[in-house]
Amino acid sequence: MSHRRYALIGAGHRAQMYVDALIGPYADDAELVAICEPNPVRAQYYVDRITAAGHDAPAVYAPADLERMISAERVDRTIVCARDDLHAELIVRSLDAGADVVVEKPLTIDAPSAAAIEDAIARTGREVVITFNYRYSPRNSALRQVIQDGTIGQVTSIDFSWMLDTKHGADYFRRWHREKDHSGGLLVHKSSHHFDLVNWWIRAEPRRVFASGGLRFYGSENAAARGIRNRPERGTPLGAPRAGDPFELDLRDDERLKALYLDAEQHDGYLRDRDVFTDGITIEDNLALIVDYASGATLSYSLNAHAPWEGYRVAVNGTLGRAELDVVERGAVLADEGLHPVLDPSAVDAGTSGSLRPEGERLLVQRHWEAAYEVPISNGTGGHGGGDALLLADVFEGPGDDPLARPADWRDGVRSICVGIAGNRSLETGLPVHVTELGIRLLEGDDVRTAPAGSVRA
Numbered sequence: 001m002s003h004r005r006y007a008l009i010g011a012g013h014r015a016q017m018y019v020d021a022l023i024g025p026y027a028d029d030a031e032l033v034a035i036c037e038p039n040p041v042r043a044q045y046y047v048d049r050i051t052a053a054g055h056d057a058p059a060v061y062a063p064a065d066l067e068r069m070i071s072a073e074r075v076d077r078t079i080v081c082a083r084d085d086l087h088a089e090l091i092v093r094s095l096d097a098g099a100d101v102v103v104e105k106p107l108t109i110d111a112p113s114a115a116a117i118e119d120a121i122a123r124t125g126r127e128v129v130i131t132f133n134y135r136y137s138p139r140n141s142a143l144r145q146v147i148q149d150g151t152i153g154q155v156t157s158i159d160f161s162w163m164l165d166t167k168h169g170a171d172y173f174r175r176w177h178r179e180k181d182h183s184g185g186l187l188v189h190k191s192s193h194h195f196d197l198v199n200w201w202i203r204a205e206p207r208r209v210f211a212s213g214g215l216r217f218y219g220s221e222n223a224a225a226r227g228i229r230n231r232p233e234r235g236t237p238l239g240a241p242r243a244g245d246p247f248e249l250d251l252r253d254d255e256r257l258k259a260l261y262l263d264a265e266q267h268d269g270y271l272r273d274r275d276v277f278t279d280g281i282t283i284e285d286n287l288a289l290i291v292d293y294a295s296g297a298t299l300s301y302s303l304n305a306h307a308p309w310e311g312y313r314v315a316v317n318g319t320l321g322r323a324e325l326d327v328v329e330r331g332a333v334l335a336d337e338g339l340h341p342v343l344d345p346s347a348v349d350a351g352t353s354g355s356l357r358p359e360g361e362r363l364l365v366q367r368h369w370e371a372a373y374e375v376p377i378s379n380g381t382g383g384h385g386g387g388d389a390l391l392l393a394d395v396f397e398g399p400g401d402d403p404l405a406r407p408a409d410w411r412d413g414v415r416s417i418c419v420g421i422a423g424n425r426s427l428e429t430g431l432p433v434h435v436t437e438l439g440i441r442l443l444e445g446d447d448v449r450t451a452p453a454g455s456v457r458a
C-alpha cells in the first residue's frame with residue numbers, strides 16, 4: 001500500500017481512534033496532513049496531540065474550505081467523523097474534490113442523502129470505506145464462522161435483543177443523538193451496527209421492515225409522569241443547583257470531556273451534557289422490528305436504551321440447529337449510594353452481588369439431536385477484544401484476503417441503514433416498508449459500480 005495523505009473531517013470524540021492510529025502504528029504508511037473542523041478548540045486539541053507525539057502539525061481548515069484543503073494538501077483520503085447528518089455532504093464533496101473516503105457508521109441518516117452518495121460514487125468512480133468495528137469483535141466473528149461453516153444449516157430466523165444501560169444508553173439523550181434530524185434516531189445511529197451484523201452474519205439482504213416503538217423513559221414528559229420535575233438544563237452545574245442523581249454528567253469530572261466540549265462550547269454552543277429529562281428529544285428509547293430478508297429469513301429485533309445492564313442476546317435458528325450468543329458488557333450500573341433520591345439502598349446492594357449477571361460472553365451451538373457445546377472465543381489485546389486493531393489494519397493497510405469478509409464498503413453501509421430508515425418510515429406510517437420504496441438504486445438490484453462509468457440517476 002502506497003503512502004497516503006489523510007485529512008480528518010470532524011475532530012470530536014470518535015476522531016481519536018483514527019488520529020492515534022495515524023500517529024502510531026500506521027505512521028509509516030500514512031500521514032495526517034489536515035484537519036477540517038469548525039471548532040478551533042477541538043481542532044487544536046488534536047493538533048496538540050499530534051505534535052506532542054513528535055509529528056508535524058496538520059493544517060486546520062474550516063468546513064467551507066474542504067475542497068481547497070483537498071487540493072492544497074494533496075489529500076488522498078478523508079476520514080469523516082462528523083455528526084451523522086453531515087456525513088453525506090462531506091462524503092460527496094470529498095469524492096467530487098478528488099479524495100477517497102473512510103466514513104464512520106452510519107453512512108448517512110436518510111434515503112435521499114444515501115442516493116446522493118450513490119450518485120457521487122457512480123460519477124467519480126472513487127472508494128468509500130465504512131468502518132463497522134463490531135464485525136471485528138472476536139465473538140461476532142466467531143458467530144459468523146459458525147454460520148458460514150454451515151453448522152446450523154440454512155438460517156431461517158434470528159432473534160436479537162440489545163440492551164443499552166442507564167449509563168451508556170442515557171448518553172444518547174444528551175447531545176445531537178437525541179434529535180432525529182441529526183442522528184436518524186437510534187434505529188439508524190445505533191442499530192445500523194446491529195443490522196450490519198445480521199446482514200453480514202447471515203449473508204442476506206433486508207427486504208421489508210415493520211417497526212414499533214417510542215420515547216417512554218427519557219424526556220420531560222416521561223419524567224414528569226414519574227414525578228421527576230425541575231431538572232436543570234445540563235449536568236455540569238455551572239451556578240445551577242445539582243439534580244443529584246446518576247443521570248447527571250458533569251463534564252469537569254473528565255479531563256477529556258472538559259477539553260473537547262466544555263472548554264469548546266463558547267465557539268458553537270454545542271452542549272455535551274444536556275439533561276436526559278429535558279424537552280427536545282425526538283428519538284425513541286424503546287424499539288421493536290420485524291425484518292424479512294431476501295433469503296427467506298426473518299429477524300425479530302429489539303433495542304432498549306434504559307436497561308439496568310448492558311449487552312446483547314442473539315439466537316440464530318437454522319435448518320440443522322441453533323446458535324446463541326449471549327454477551328454481558330456491564331452487569332449493572334451501580335448508583336452512588338445516597339446520590340439517587342429514588343433508589344432503595346437495599347436494591348443497590350442486591351445489584352452489587354452482580355455475580356447473578358457476570359460480565360462475559362458465551363457462544364453456544366446446538367444441532368438437532370445433539371448436546372449443546374460452547375464455541376471458544378479467542379480475544380486479542382486492545383479495544384473490543386483486539387477487534388479495533390484488526391479493523392484499523394484493514395482500513396490503513398488495505399483489506400487482506402479475509403475469509404470472514406469483514407472489510408465493508410458503502411454498499412454494506414446502505415444495506416445497514418436501509419433497515420433503520422425503513423423502520424423510521426414504518427414508525428411514522430404504522431405500515432411495513434419495503435426497502436425498494438426508498439429510492440436507492442442498490443436496493444433495487446442496480447449496483448452503480450456495474451453501470452457504465454459516469455452513469456447518474458435519471
Ligand SMILES: NC(=O)c1ccc[n+]([C@@H]2O[C@H](COP(=O)([O-])OP(=O)(O)OC[C@H]3O[C@@H](n4cnc5c(N)ncnc54)[C@H](O)[C@@H]3O)[C@@H](O)[C@H]2O)c1
Nearest residue numbers: 009010011012013014037039042063081082083084104105
Ligand atoms: N463506530 C463506533 O462505535 C462509533 C462510536 C462513536 C461515534 N461514532 C460515529 O462517529 C461520528 C462522530 O461522533 P462523535 O461522538 O465524535 O461526535 P462529536 O460531536 O464529538 O464530533 C463531531 C465533530 O464534528 C465537528 N463538525 C461539526 N460540523 C462539521 C462540519 N460541517 N464539518 C466538519 N466537522 C464538523 C464538530 O465540531 C465536532 O468536533 C458519528 O458519525 C458517530 O456516529 C462511531
